[in-house]
Amino acid sequence: MxxxxxxxxxxxxxDLAGTGPGKRQMPGPGVQTEAVDAHPxxxxxxxxxxxxxLRHEQHAxxxxxxxxxxERLREIMAWLKDEPAQHYDLLKDVTCVDYGGGRPIQVVYExxxxxxxxxxxxxxxxxxxxxxxxxVTPLWATANWHxxxxxxxxxxxxxxxxxxxxxxxxxxxxxxYPLRKDFPLRGRFSRAEQTRRALALDxxxxxxxxxxxxxxxxxxxxxxxxxxxxxxETAGQPGGARSVPGSEAQAGEGE
Amino acid sequence: xxxxxxxxxxxxxxxxxxDGRPVASPVFPVGMEPDFQGEHMLINIGPQHPATHGxxxxxxxxxxxxxxxxxxxxxxxxxxxxKLGEYRGWNQIIPLTDRMDYLAPLIYNVAYAAAVEKxxxxxxxxxxxxxxxxxxxxxxxxxxxxxxxxxxIDIGAFTVFLWTFEERERIYNLHxxxxxxxxxxxxxxxxxxxxxxxxxFTEAVQHFVDTLPKTLDEVDALLxxxxxxVGRNLDIGVISAEDAVNHGLTGPNLRASGVPYDVRKDRPxxxxxxxxxxxxxxxxxxxxxxxxxxxxxxRQSLRILQQTLDRLPDGPINVDNxxxxxxxxxxxxxxxxxxxxxxxxxxxxIPAPVGESWFGVESSKGELGMYVVSDGxxxxxxxxxxxxxxxxxSTLPKLVEGHLVADVIATNASLDIVxxxxxx
Numbered sequence: 001m002x003x004x005x006x007x008x009x010x011x012x013x014x015d016l017a018g019t020g021p022g023k024r025q026m027p028g029p030g031v032q033t034e035a036v037d038a039h040p041x042x043x044x045x046x047x048x049x050x051x052x053x054l055r056h057e058q059h060a061x062x063x064x065x066x067x068x069x070x071e072r073l074r075e076i077m078a079w080l081k082d083e084p085a086q087h088y089d090l091l092k093d094v095t096c097v098d099y100g101g102g103r104p105i106q107v108v109y110e111x112x113x114x115x116x117x118x119x120x121x122x123x124x125x126x127x128x129x130x131x132x133x134x135x136v137t138p139l140w141a142t143a144n145w146h147x148x149x150x151x152x153x154x155x156x157x158x159x160x161x162x163x164x165x166x167x168x169x170x171x172x173x174x175x176x177y178p179l180r181k182d183f184p185l186r187g188r189f190s191r192a193e194q195t196r197r198a199l200a201l202d203x204x205x206x207x208x209x210x211x212x213x214x215x216x217x218x219x220x221x222x223x224x225x226x227x228x229x230x231x232x233e234t235a236g237q238p239g240g241a242r243s244v245p246g247s248e249a250q251a252g253e254g255e
Numbered sequence: 256x257x258x259x260x261x262x263x264x265x266x267x268x269x270x271x272x273x274d275g276r277p278v279a280s281p282v283f284p285v286g287m288e289p290d291f292q293g294e295h296m297l298i299n300i301g302p303q304h305p306a307t308h309g310x311x312x313x314x315x316x317x318x319x320x321x322x323x324x325x326x327x328x329x330x331x332x333x334x335x336x337x338k339l340g341e342y343r344g345w346n347q348i349i350p351l352t353d354r355m356d357y358l359a360p361l362i363y364n365v366a367y368a369a370a371v372e373k374x375x376x377x378x379x380x381x382x383x384x385x386x387x388x389x390x391x392x393x394x395x396x397x398x399x400x401x402x403x404x405x406x407x408i409d410i411g412a413f414t415v416f417l418w419t420f421e422e423r424e425r426i427y428n429l430h431x432x433x434x435x436x437x438x439x440x441x442x443x444x445x446x447x448x449x450x451x452x453x454x455x456f457t458e459a460v461q462h463f464v465d466t467l468p469k470t471l472d473e474v475d476a477l478l479x480x481x482x483x484x485v486g487r488n489l490d491i492g493v494i495s496a497e498d499a500v501n502h503g504l505t506g507p508n509l510r511a512s513g514v515p516y517d518v519r520k521d522r523p524x525x526x527x528x529x530x531x532x533x534x535x536x537x538x539x540x541x542x543x544x545x546x547x548x549x550x551x552x553x554r555q556s557l558r559i560l561q562q563t564l565d566r567l568p569d570g571p572i573n574v575d576n577x578x579x580x581x582x583x584x585x586x587x588x589x590x591x592x593x594x595x596x597x598x599x600x601x602x603x604x605i606p607a608p609v610g611e612s613w614f615g616v617e618s619s620k621g622e623l624g625m626y627v628v629s630d631g632x633x634x635x636x637x638x639x640x641x642x643x644x645x646x647x648x649s650t651l652p653k654l655v656e657g658h659l660v661a662d663v664i665a666t667n668a669s670l671d672i673v674x675x676x677x678x679x
Contacts, residue, residue: 089501
């Protein structure tokens, strides 16, 4: 009898081996990578762009995700927007997903065709050390702010973006990109350091350089003496993109 | 919508030149005018200004009274909700959602729960579906009422604000009866609701449905043909249908431009296809059409509310799935299995399958998308909110550049934004 109980116990242990927090799996639709339902746009994409279409997945039942080559993203998106049979005229969202651990960061484009009532999610995967991709702002004006947010939160550089600068975080935020997985929840600087920096801000920090030019042009009201604070040099950078303002130049200034 | 009946027209403005541009009126004694030719002025609206509806800051570059450039500066209310969400279990995120759009909290609660349920493949009960539709339509009216009140204040009409707030107070009371909170409702749970409808709730909603049209008619009577209201709104902040789609506008703002896109019709959820309601569509895409569309939307929401009251089925509000729903306290105390389930759900959270889901609902301000990504754990890898207000405010420069500074106020008000969700 005792032996019987032992074997039962061992069998139970064996059953438990694959479980535990994080390993317990919820039944659900999950991801289908094989046996994906046909999606008219994905089939047409494959026929037109061939190798540039990398993967096709189906998520949560009916959401189609297609991974494409980052180098040809702009071309593919233009085709999806302008081809009459596709006509994805509404770009609902541009965002990023970081899985952490040095895995590539995904840039996600959620598309919707009002005419055909069809959804398609286009993704590109970018290695963490080469986060740049062509901007789609020339195609959809709405991408402007979404891409700025993706840049602000993940540090993805969008080439040929008309106005790539931080949007939610302040322009002179120097702690990095908050939504990356390696960014600690409370920020990189201590609370004291964050307060010190906030107090050291100049009036000019609240304006864009272009806006200050307007002020200069008016004459008369120059910044008060002693506040000759160099504006971040931005003009020379490609695509008008501005990186986080130089940390060395500004960090010491408040003291 | 072809019910555009404007009986009053704006009298011609003597300060407006033949080319439609304003003629500068003399403010300096003759002979002493300083030469302002070609000089631009920089002016800040906000971050603390009643007409910015929160902590929005607009930097306007003005040539005289004409806006040359408008730059919205946002982020003053950034609370990092999306980052916080990555450190919380699926159910613990729900309180964050209603703090985004505090003008229509239940819509955000429902949208988030729906996205996670889709990711997990949970089919909620029939009663829960109808209840959620009822709550969402209530909050659509809730949000539109404050929109019309605050917009009227921005334009200069005070009475409307008092009348709509009186009506809102009744919805606040309904929130309170249902959840105990008036703004931060947190009413949904994954797989159901925090609680079933309290006794007397449906009767209260029925009373609301019966009596709101009178207030709507009164508000409409004050505004629709009001000379000031028409003058400040008609042909102001115009955006064409093509531009509106290109700028990603959704909801009433898009429909005012003549595009009949409504998530409830185009990608129905919660059996919206079985409800009988119309989608009002404007023609000109100006502030006045946005007003007309929202007024009509409230009436349509009342129709949907009436149908939810008529069809509200009996039955459980939560799914019968101990993996996601906490067992009742009585069961916990008397039944071993229930206690284990309770322990597991509380301590380990609800695991979601690997995958992702982007769920769009028609919020009061446009399409609200909840994007949840899971790697199989009990916390999301990424939780993203595609907020309609964020997109709405991004179109403001396009709408106001080249127009007068007073139109900035009217246009900004007509877009219907809430800063909690823009800054997140």
